[in-house]
Amino acid sequence: MPAKPWSQESWRQYPAQQQPTWPDPADLDRVLKILAGFPPLVFAGEARSLTAKLSDVAAGRAFLLQAGDCAESFDALSADSIRDKLRVILQMAVVLTYSAGVPVVKVGRIAGQFAKPRSSPTEVVQDEALPSFRGHMVNDITFSASARVADANRLLTAYHASASTLNLLRSFTKGGFADLGRVHAWNQEFVASSPAGQRYEELAGGIEAALRFMEACGIASGEHVALHTVDFFTSHEALILPYEEALTRVDSLTGEPYDCSAHMLWVGERTRQLDGAHVEFLRGVRNPLGCKLGPTATAAEVLELCEALNPERVPGRLTLISRMGAERIADVLPGLVAAVRDAGHPVVWACDPMHGNTFTSSTTGHKTRHLEDICAEIDGFFAVHWAESTWPGGIHVELTGDDVTECLGGSEDLSPDDLPMRYETMCDPRLNGRQSLDLAFRVAEKLRV
Ligand code: PEP
Ligand code: CO
Numbered sequence: 543m544p545a546k547p548w549s550q551e552s553w554r555q556y557p558a559q560q561q562p563t564w565p566d567p568a569d570l571d572r573v574l575k576i577l578a579g580f581p582p583l584v585f586a587g588e589a590r591s592l593t594a595k596l597s598d599v600a601a602g603r604a605f606l607l608q609a610g611d612c613a614e615s616f617d618a619l620s621a622d623s624i625r626d627k628l629r630v631i632l633q634m635a636v637v638l639t640y641s642a643g644v645p646v647v648k649v650g651r652i653a654g655q656f657a658k659p660r661s662s663p664t665e666v667v668q669d670e671a672l673p674s675f676r677g678h679m680v681n682d683i684t685f686s687a688s689a690r691v692a693d694a695n696r697l698l699t700a701y702h703a704s705a706s707t708l709n710l711l712r713s714f715t716k717g718g719f720a721d722l723g724r725v726h727a728w729n730q731e732f733v734a735s736s737p738a739g740q741r742y743e744e745l746a747g748g749i750e751a752a753l754r755f756m757e758a759c760g761i762a763s764g765e766h767v768a769l770h771t772v773d774f775f776t777s778h779e780a781l782i783l784p785y786e787e788a789l790t791r792v793d794s795l796t797g798e799p800y801d802c803s804a805h806m807l808w809v810g811e812r813t814r815q816l817d818g819a820h821v822e823f824l825r826g827v828r829n830p831l832g833c834k835l836g837p838t839a840t841a842a843e844v845l846e847l848c849e850a851l852n853p854e855r856v857p858g859r860l861t862l863i864s865r866m867g868a869e870r871i872a873d874v875l876p877g878l879v880a881a882v883r884d885a886g887h888p889v890v891w892a893c894d895p896m897h898g899n900t901f902t903s904s905t906t907g908h909k910t911r912h913l914e915d916i917c918a919e920i921d922g923f924f925a926v927h928w929a930e931s932t933w934p935g936g937i938h939v940e941l942t943g944d945d946v947t948e949c950l951g952g953s954e955d956l957s958p959d960d961l962p963m964r965y966e967t968m969c970d971p972r973l974n975g976r977q978s979l980d981l982a983f984r985v986a987e988k989l990r991v
Contacts, residue, residue: 545853548826550790550799553783558819560659560781560812562673562680562692570784573694577788582802583653583704584776586793589829592775592805595647596830597858599890599935605644605989606861606892606936607635608777608806608832609978610651612970613658616678616696616703624710625719626943627652629728630975632772633742634982636725640745642989647775651940653707654778654804656700657785658969659812675968678703679782683968697785704776704803711774720772723763725749730975732945737953738979777806777832781813783823790827801827808832809851811865811897816846825850832861832938834894837870841881848887857888863938864891864923867898868915871922879930891927892936895919900970903950905958910971913951917984924988937985941973942966952977 564570598604609631627650635646656679664671665685673690675683679700682689714720725746733739753763763769780786780801789803801807807827811834813820824831831851835844844862852860862882866874882889899915902908920937927934947963948971950956956977965971973981 548822550787550823550826552826553787553819553823556817556819556822557815558783559815560810561783562676564692564694566694570694573697574784574788577697577701577785580701580789582789582791583701583708584802584805586791586795586798586800586802586828588775589800589805591773592647592649593830593856593858595773595858596861596890597888598645599647599933600857600888602933602935603645604647605638605642606647606649606890607631607638608649608651608892608936608938609634609941611655611942612651612940612972613677613968614652614655614703614707615968616656616699619703619706621710623944624652624707625714626730626975627941628711628714628719628774628943629730630941630943630978632720633728633733634978636728636749637742637745637979637982638986638989640749641983641986644989647936648772649775649777649806650711651777653711653776654700654704656703657779657781659779659781659810677781677969679785697782700785701789708776711776715772715774718770720774721770722749723753723769730943733975733979736976736979738976738983741983742979775805777804777808779810780807780820780824781810783819786823793828796828798828799826801829804829806830806832806861808834808861808863810834811836814847816843816850821847821850830859830861832863832892834897835862835864835878837866837874837898839874839878841877844878845881845885845887848882848885848889852887852889855886855888858890860887861890861892861935863894865894865897866919868895868918868922870898871919871926875923875926876930879926879932883930883932890935891932892938893920893923893934894938895923896938896940896970903958903961906961908948908961908965908971910958910961911949913949913973913977913980916949916973916981920985920988934988939973939978939981940970941978943975946972946974949973949977952980
């Protein structure tokens, strides 16, 4: 059967969920033309290199750590906040690599994660209904009529914000900051004082001793690029399709289209309709893709998504990100995993233990998540994969390097009363640096068995 024709605008013939109402279509067109003339943010070759790494994950030879903000903010683009997010991810990766002995593929929810799907198109406060906040790429979080109007100029700001974030990430990961000889320096003060932070110090001491041992044996670490630099990739939810279309470029080497807004793009739980615009757009770009799967996903639907998004069955092309909730995972995931395995689709299975475990604190009214629920979902994820003889390929988590109080539990046992102290997220509650490290040690233990 010949494949359906695809072009970077073919999604426009399909229903697109979660799109803002742009008040001035002519202004949107003007902005899209500008974006289409800008340089790509990432290169096709980098996206291919990520697919190759993810094919190792699909084959059970590596582990995927996809982590970062729920929603990045235009107001938090400081070098410090980008560095601190990166260092928590590097710490987690080193814990997983050192403790479990598996290579870790590092992908940030960063440098482009500026758009959010919402459960309701409007938000009501004291009888006033306004359009919901949809991420800084679309509108502003302030609850006022003018702030909530979708502004196409924000797409340009999103591009520039992504470019400057990516520029700094490239410097940090290739310019010395990510050198394994600096593992101690990645431990921020507020993290180092926690039990997980102290455990990390011991591990970092072990790595330093190993590096010294290698030097003493005559294996000069200076000659090994892998000890001094890190391959770090970017990803975000491909939600605002006009933006993604405008950043799609045909690769001059292969003649194939790539969405050059990030290395990896994913389709969210609310936009993964088989006959919808998001699946239509993503099936045609050659980047590695993610697809969120919530508890209502059926095996038949997942197989159709695999066929739509990866008909050629390229290993590493498709990552299925389950986000079932700790209570549902044992019931729902086995059938999906078995169906995909039996159909022979070479996918990466990753666990997003965040989005199925969100609740509103009855004490303070904040949206939150408990680290124990997050760990319980990860436990369930590993149990399903061990039982089905498939590889629990990775985790997908929302975190920040900042010392926030948004999720409960962890080694300092944050309680609902602590939530108002530093609750800073623009959308979902994120793990702070300590909780992220706690989680990494827990996952490393699971991987070791
Ligand atoms: C998210 O990853 O921030 C998100 C909205 O997830 P989901 O699509 O799984 O609800
Ligand atoms: Co989120």
